[in-house]
Structure formats: C-alpha cells, structure tokens
Amino acid sequence: MKKRRLVMRTVILLILGAAVAYTLYANFSKDKVHKVEMGKEAPDFVLVDMEGESHRLSDYKGQGVFLNFWGTWCKPCEKEMPYINNQYKQFEDQGVQTLAINISESNLAVSKFLDRHNLDFPVVIDKDGQVRNAYGIGPLPATFLVDPEGKVVKYHTGTLTESMVREFMEQIKP
Structure with missing residues (x-):
C-alpha cells in the first residue's frame, strides 16, 4: 500500500x-x-471575404494596406470599427486599402456583426489561423500598416481612436 x-x-x-x-x-x-519584422516584407496570404471574393495581400502592391485583426466578441474591436469605416471612406480613393481579418469565427457570427455595424470595407475570415500565426497575433485588436512596397511599417495592438486611424492611413498613403 x-x-x-x-x-x-x-x-x-x-x-x-x-x-x-x-x-x-x-x-x-x-x-x-511575433514573426513580422518592421521594415520587412509583409507575409502574403489569400483570404475570402463575405461575398466570396479572394483578397491576396500582394495584389495591393502600390497601395497602402491597413490590416486589422479582430473578433466579434472583442469589445475594443467593436468600438474601433466605425472609426476604421469612416477613414476607409476617406482614404479608399487615395490608394489606401483596408482589410479586416476576423480570427477564425463562423460566417454567421461575422455576418451578424457586419449587418449590425454596416461596414463598407472588405472583411475576410482566417478560418484555419494561418494568417494569425504568420503575423504572430496575440491580443486583439491588432493592426498592421503595410506600405505601398509591401513592407510592414507599424504594428499596433489595442483600441484605435479615429484620429489614430486617420494618422495611420496617412502614413501609408502612396
């Protein structure tokens, strides 16, 4: 015993x-x-938006890209979405693209969120988490700024104010 x-x-x-x-x-x-280094090429990916269109990051070369990683359950993410949407409308014709990358949620959850917030920019879902892993995403929201040459120039984690979104988009404008 x-x-x-x-x-x-x-x-x-x-x-x-x-x-x-x-x-x-x-x-x-x-x-x-955190695998993405500032000043280095942003990891390329292809993700599908809610309308079924593919978005390849490298297709946006020559334009600045505002990459925002988010989740429907994330209150800070929800708070910044209207700011991102407002600035997207201002900068879309100035060569700045916005891609909101949802972290592995269902199409239904994302669709309900989009209907509630009436967002105009492309929203894609990282179903298998490969893009999240490639970018080393930890806490949400997380935002990467990619310049027109395809290099990462800034990484920010936490809620953005509207003035921050405007300033970030201004930084990557061609």
Missing part, C-alpha cells in the same frame, strides 16, 4: 513538474512568436 502511494505521488509530481517546465518555456519563448 505504501509503495503504491509512493508511485502515485511520484507520478503526480512528475506531471506537475512537466506542467511547470512547459509553462516557463512557453512564457520565455512567447516574445519570439
């Missing part, structure tokens, strides 16, 4: 030790997840 208890305690301690080791490893290596 004592031997059996000793074995069980040893197994439990080993499992706890492995969990602690993994947690430490994950915390110390999380800074390396």
